[in-house]
Amino acid sequence: MQEDAEAAYRRRTPRSRRLHAASSRLHVNGVHHNIRHFDPYPFVAVSARAQRMTDADSNRYTDYWMGHWSLILGHSPPAVGRALAAQLARGWMHGTLSKPSIELSEEIARSVRVAEKTRYTASGTEAVMYATRIARARTGRRIVAKVGGGWHGYASDVLKSVNWPFGSESRGVYGERNIVTIPHNDLEGSVRALRRAGRELACIVVEPLLGGGGCVPCTRDYMRGLQEFARSRGALLVLDEIVTGFRFRHGCLYPT
Structure with a gap:
């Protein structure tokens, strides 16, 4: 067949x-x-x-x-097309602060209550790269933990344990001593792996739903357990909601 x-x-x-x-x-x-x-x-x-x-x-x-x-309104929605045409007539790259960007950030703040500040990036790869860098700068630590099979873009720190039909995408990544992988939805196993990082754990990066890893959701207990462990160690929990934020619903999954 x-x-x-x-x-x-x-x-x-x-x-x-x-x-x-x-x-x-x-x-x-x-x-x-x-x-x-x-x-x-x-x-x-x-x-x-x-x-x-x-x-x-x-x-x-x-x-x-x-x-x-990403197209939660479908392809080529007329209202979006009209708004884009109107903006293009006024220019599409000013290189300065713009009123629409402020209005968009205001809408994000209303929709995502935990979003205290917003910084726009050109890709999810850059967003995660900045988040892990901020975590290391804030904590003064070096180790980043991530869920095995989780896809967070092409940044080297989060490519470990990503495999595609063409082979592992983490080939060419060095410094793996600074990267720890934890098992998805296995809190006990994750805590064991995280403890091995000791005082050098800067952050835990996790998707509420493994987008590229089969669309498998994290359980609430697993997410809460990771958050509690991070707080107990002075580390940060980084939620990668590139997929779950504003793609399947208005807002993000964090409050749930």
């Missing part, structure tokens, strides 16, 4: 196959992000609106991926 499905896919996507072949000559694995690759080759999208996506061969799909889950 799998062979029949693959053969049908190949028959219906000849343009995508050619475009992916061209992309493979230019881009690593033929894609711009490893999660976008699948066998025999990914289709090439040309347009999308609401929940529908159209590829280069005019096939239409119902999209449950929604731009890495």
